[in-house]
Amino acid sequence: MRTNREKRLFHFETPISVSASASAVGCEEWKGPYGKYFDFHDPSDRFGAKTWELAEGEMAKCALNLALKKRKISHEEIDILFAGDLQNQCMASSAGLYSFGIPYIGLYGACSTSVEGLLLAALTMNAQKKVARTAVVTSSHNCAAERQFRLPIEYGGQRTPTAQWTATAAGAFLLEKEKKGMQDSACIRTGMIGRAVDGGISDANNMGAAMAPAVCDSLRTYFEESGEKVEDFDLIVTGDLGTEGSAILEVLCRDVGFSLLDRHFDCGANLYDLQKQDAHAGGSGCGCIASMLAAYFVPKLSRGEHRRLLVLATGALMSPSSIQQGGSIIGIAPAIVMEYEKGEKKRARPDS
Amino acid sequence: MQDLILDCVKAFLVGGAFCVIAQLLIDLTAITPARILVLYVCSGVFLSAVGLFEPLRRFAGCGASVPLVGFGGLIARGVREAIQKDGVMGILSGPLTASAAGIAAALTFGFLAAVFFKGKPKKL
Amino acid sequence: MEQKLYLDKKRYGAYVKGRAARSHVFSNCTNAFLVGGSICTLGQALLGFYGQVLGMDERASATGVSVSLIFLAALLTGIGVFDRIGRVAGAGTLVPITGFSNAVTSPAIDTRSEGWVMGVGAKIFTVAGPVILYGTLSGVLYGTVYYILSLFL
Numbered sequence: 305m306r307t308n309r310e311k312r313l314f315h316f317e318t319p320i321s322v323s324a325s326a327s328a329v330g331c332e333e334w335k336g337p338y339g340k341y342f343d344f345h346d347p348s349d350r351f352g353a354k355t356w357e358l359a360e361g362e363m364a365k366c367a368l369n370l371a372l373k374k375r376k377i378s379h380e381e382i383d384i385l386f387a388g389d390l391q392n393q394c395m396a397s398s399a400g401l402y403s404f405g406i407p408y409i410g411l412y413g414a415c416s417t418s419v420e421g422l423l424l425a426a427l428t429m430n431a432q433k434k435v436a437r438t439a440v441v442t443s444s445h446n447c448a449a450e451r452q453f454r455l456p457i458e459y460g461g462q463r464t465p466t467a468q469w470t471a472t473a474a475g476a477f478l479l480e481k482e483k484k485g486m487q488d489s490a491c492i493r494t495g496m497i498g499r500a501v502d503g504g505i506s507d508a509n510n511m512g513a514a515m516a517p518a519v520c521d522s523l524r525t526y527f528e529e530s531g532e533k534v535e536d537f538d539l540i541v542t543g544d545l546g547t548e549g550s551a552i553l554e555v556l557c558r559d560v561g562f563s564l565l566d567r568h569f570d571c572g573a574n575l576y577d578l579q580k581q582d583a584h585a586g587g588s589g590c591g592c593i594a595s596m597l598a599a600y601f602v603p604k605l606s607r608g609e610h611r612r613l614l615v616l617a618t619g620a621l622m623s624p625s626s627i628q629q630g631g632s633i634i635g636i637a638p639a640i641v642m643e644y645e646k647g648e649k650k651r652a653r654p655d656s
Numbered sequence: 657m658q659d660l661i662l663d664c665v666k667a668f669l670v671g672g673a674f675c676v677i678a679q680l681l682i683d684l685t686a687i688t689p690a691r692i693l694v695l696y697v698c699s700g701v702f703l704s705a706v707g708l709f710e711p712l713r714r715f716a717g718c719g720a721s722v723p724l725v726g727f728g729g730l731i732a733r734g735v736r737e738a739i740q741k742d743g744v745m746g747i748l749s750g751p752l753t754a755s756a757a758g759i760a761a762a763l764t765f766g767f768l769a770a771v772f773f774k775g776k777p778k779k780l
Numbered sequence: 781m782e783q784k785l786y787l788d789k790k791r792y793g794a795y796v797k798g799r800a801a802r803s804h805v806f807s808n809c810t811n812a813f814l815v816g817g818s819i820c821t822l823g824q825a826l827l828g829f830y831g832q833v834l835g836m837d838e839r840a841s842a843t844g845v846s847v848s849l850i851f852l853a854a855l856l857t858g859i860g861v862f863d864r865i866g867r868v869a870g871a872g873t874l875v876p877i878t879g880f881s882n883a884v885t886s887p888a889i890d891t892r893s894e895g896w897v898m899g900v901g902a903k904i905f906t907v908a909g910p911v912i913l914y915g916t917l918s919g920v921l922y923g924t925v926y927y928i929l930s931l932f933l
Contacts, residue, residue: 460866671820751919
């Protein structure tokens with residue numbers, strides 16, 4: 305029976321293992337401090353496609369192919385594909401991934417789509433016995449996002465210091481229930497669906513500030529319902545608050561009575577080398593946390609180098625029209641707990 | 657030669673000053689760059705209407721005519737001349753007459769750029 | 781009890797606004813001044829060239845200056861250099877006629893994939909359209925006033 309205290313938390317009776325993960329990124333992401341961890345990068349950002357929109361789809365496809373290859377399985381063994389991106393009507397995922405022929409659910413959660421997808425996949429796999437293997441793929445492409453949300457790519461404008469840079473990146477995850485023959489892996493044990501929180505921020509050049517209240521809300525709810533503390537996690541990993549949003553989050557959290565301090569890791573603030581790369585407040589986009597999870601955190605968890613992470617992707621829900629009409633940007637932050645899970649086989653360390 | 661150098665210095669100072677005013681508006685107020693451009697063109701028309709633009713242009717040359725206020729000044733001059741020539745219809749035929757070359761050039765070169773160049777990804 | 785900061789839109793909005801780092805106004809203005817001034821100086825030099833060397837009349841050489849700068853900006857936009865200059869120069873490239881040219885060229889290059897008519901054709905005006913519209917409108921307004929006054933004076 306569920307206690308009232310845990311109204312919003314989902315504990316998965318069957319923990320869902322991330323059996324493989326892979327990432328594909330663009331040039332600037334590869335040049336960033338975590339560049340060497342990504343599985344694939346295309347210096348031209350084009351991924352062999354004619355348009356930026358299709359390039360994003362190809363990048364997502366590339367990430368899923370790499371994940372399947374790592375797990376040495378065929379796409380036919382995947383029961384459901386959860387995928388999403390930033391483009392209008394999620395076209396990158398549809399155009400890039402339709403050819404796999406996997407039953408597909410398109411998602412939109414702005415930059416929170418990766419965790420939204422992982423959470424939905426875990427819920428589905430727990431609810432339906434026959435869903436044994438699922439895949440989650442999310443992507444974003446700087447040029448496609450610039451074109452859709454901001455100005456033409458060649459337009460020579462300046463941006464404010466709080467603006468963020470949409471990452472050209474994709475992450476793919478394969479999720480499984482079956483533990484037999486499984487290597488050490490990262491697994492999802494708990495999840496919480498985010499609440500849409502309107503902080504009243506309407507400046508599209510300050511998305512960190514627009515999303516921070518939603519993260520604070522999710523963290524507060526999680527800690528209140530679970531009774532856990534920040535110290536129970538190796539790291540609290542957030543999506544793309546950037547430097548500005550991260551600093552704001554710390555202030556908001558202290559206001560509700562806890563501090564993240566050195567246990568907070570924001571993917572957006574770390575994806576680029578902000579001293580050398582002029583990304584202002586950091587990276588953003590669906591691909592930002594997706595690629596960092598797939599390339600860095602999931603492998604670290606699988607090797608037992610991290611034991612327990614609280615992962616919150618952060619989404620800024622808005623559209624070009626809502627921004628032009630001066631509407632506020634609504635934040636959302638779904639959360640999952642990822643843990644190291646001992647498998648039947650130890651995972652080999654990658655040669656470095 | 658000396659005249660040319662003096663003209664260049666004046667153009668540099670006045671043209672630079674117009675840019676600094678716009679930069680201050682962008683950085684210190686919430687006015688977006690697109691609105692600055694609109695504001696500049698309209699102010700050019702206004703300055704010309706109240707008779708300030710022509711003296712400024714005579715003084716600063718390209719320092720006044722190259723910034724978008726100059727575009728506004730051109731529109732206002734076109735209107736004045738068209739009304740003097742054609743009467744009431746000049747109100748409508750004037751605005752784009754004097755600025756026609758600039759607009760046609762921008763559209764032509766813009767189109768040609770689209771024909772010959774492919775978009776490149778932004779770099780950090 | 782006082783609402784928590786993250787749920788209090790008014791207080792939160794004020795806090796966010798207050799802490800957001802401002803652009804570096806001084807260096808931005810310096811860059812804008814130097815780049816914008818240089819573009820105007822280049823225009824002035826071209827004006828001298830067209831007038832004194834090629835012997836064009838005043839209006840023709842002024843038009844020549846505009847067209848040359850527009851061409852230069854379109855070319856730099858095409859080879860992907862303009863946006864990098866613009867990021868540093870800010871209003872220095874925006875305010876001169878080069879900014880207008882970039883505002884026309886950049887959507888043209890960008891929307892090629894949507895076709896020549898509804899892509900390039902329609903969207904070429906997305907950024908520069910307001911300048912043309914409101915420039916024309918203020919011209920018409922000025923013309924109306926000018927015409928009415930000319931009847932009485």
